[in-house]
Amino acid sequence: MIPTAMHSGASDTDTMTQARAALRDVVPRLVALVRSAPDTNSASVGTWTVGDVAAHLSHVFRFDTDAVAGRPVPEATVTTAGMAEVNAKMLAEDGEREPGVLADRINALASEFDDVASRSQAATVSWLQGARLPPSAVACHLLEECLIHGHDIAGATGRPWPIQRHHALLAVEGGALPLIAALPPTAFLDQEKAGSFRARFELLLRGGGRTLMVFDRGSLTLDAECARDVDAHVSADPAALMLLFIGRQRIWKPLLEGKLATWGRQPWKLARMLTVISPP
Structure with a gap:
């Protein structure tokens, strides 16, 4: 955790x-x-x-x-x-x-x-x-x-x-x-959309640390240990990420402004993840 x-x-x-x-x-x-x-x-x-x-x-x-x-x-x-x-x-x-x-x-x-x-x-x-x-x-x-x-x-x-x-x-x-x-691992997800979604993201917050976010069929858990077998690495400006995750802006804006970058074997999963996350 x-x-x-x-x-x-x-x-x-x-x-x-x-x-x-x-x-x-x-x-x-x-x-x-x-x-x-x-x-x-x-x-x-x-x-x-x-x-x-x-x-x-x-x-x-x-x-x-x-x-x-x-x-x-x-x-x-x-x-x-x-x-x-x-x-x-x-x-x-x-x-x-x-x-x-x-x-x-x-x-x-x-x-x-x-x-x-x-x-x-x-x-x-x-x-x-x-x-x-x-x-x-x-x-x-x-x-x-x-x-x-x-x-x-x-x-x-x-x-x-x-x-x-x-x-x-x-x-x-x-x-x-x-x-x-x-909170329970289901709290931050739209369960209907997250049912089959599986992904591992290494989140790197600019000016901060890194966190492994693990999505597994309707659950979201975090791990502060070294990321292994990740689908994508995500580097983000904290303010841009906060507004993106809470649905206050679309993904293209921080991408075009250089405030968000993703790479790895399946970077496209980031866009899918944003449809699955549903912050309270």
């Missing part, structure tokens, strides 16, 4: 320190972005309005803070369908969509999270679906949510949202990969 700290050999404490610093960089920009939205009900992000995205972000801050604090978190099955159900329920119960109010709420919740995270001494905490995670992985998950949904809001409102490589690397290596390792 993949280590719970960054591939660079950083301890969980080091990763938490980096994640808290990244959140202190990103959150003020995110709060300003939400506050500047002219009308959170007019611009859309898929089926959600900008107001829905901002409210959802506040809910993520709340349950990630509760997780690190050792408090109960919502009952959820961490799959695309399971999280869609939980998110819809939370949004239905929360009628607030005014940008200034949501910006203030996110800012206050971010301060609370940083305070709770600074005092956490637990080796692991209980996250959604009972997954046991180091507190740093929860912090990096929160960072990933801020980066992705900041990208969503900026795109819907015509504003820039640059993502620093180090922030994206923390989000992927410190958050997404430990989540994949901690």
Whole structure:
């Protein structure tokens, strides 16, 4: 299984320190972005309005803070369908969509999270679906949510949202990969499409480490050991990979920009893999 700290050999404490610093960089920009939205009900992000995205972000801050604090978190099955159900329920119960109010709420919740995270001494905490995670992985998950949904809001409102490589690397290596390792191997896949898919990818994150991703008929597992018998090697800019895997951009964009490269005996399997992955 993949280590719970960054591939660079950083301890969980080091990763938490980096994640808290990244959140202190990103959150003020995110709060300003939400506050500047002219009308959170007019611009859309898929089926959600900008107001829905901002409210959802506040809910993520709340349950990630509760997780690190050792408090109960919502009952959820961490799959695309399971999280869609939980998110819809939370949004239905929360009628607030005014940008200034949501910006203030996110800012206050971010301060609370940083305070709770600074005092956490637990080796692991209980996250959604009972997954046991180091507190740093929860912090990096929160960072990933801020980066992705900041990208969503900026795109819907015509504003820039640059993502620093180090922030994206923390989000992927410190958050997404430990989540994949901690959750059931079926959680991140579309089971109908993944039924017969088998592949082994060596993922090399630029500025970070390498991970072996093993897809085997509906399951996804990770291995930090040296990749053997791989179908393809994938070198990726962390921000580009994050947006690609979460479905925010198509494969041709990072390929043309040189932010993604793949080679090996079956590099075409990368495109197939992107149809199989279904992040919660």
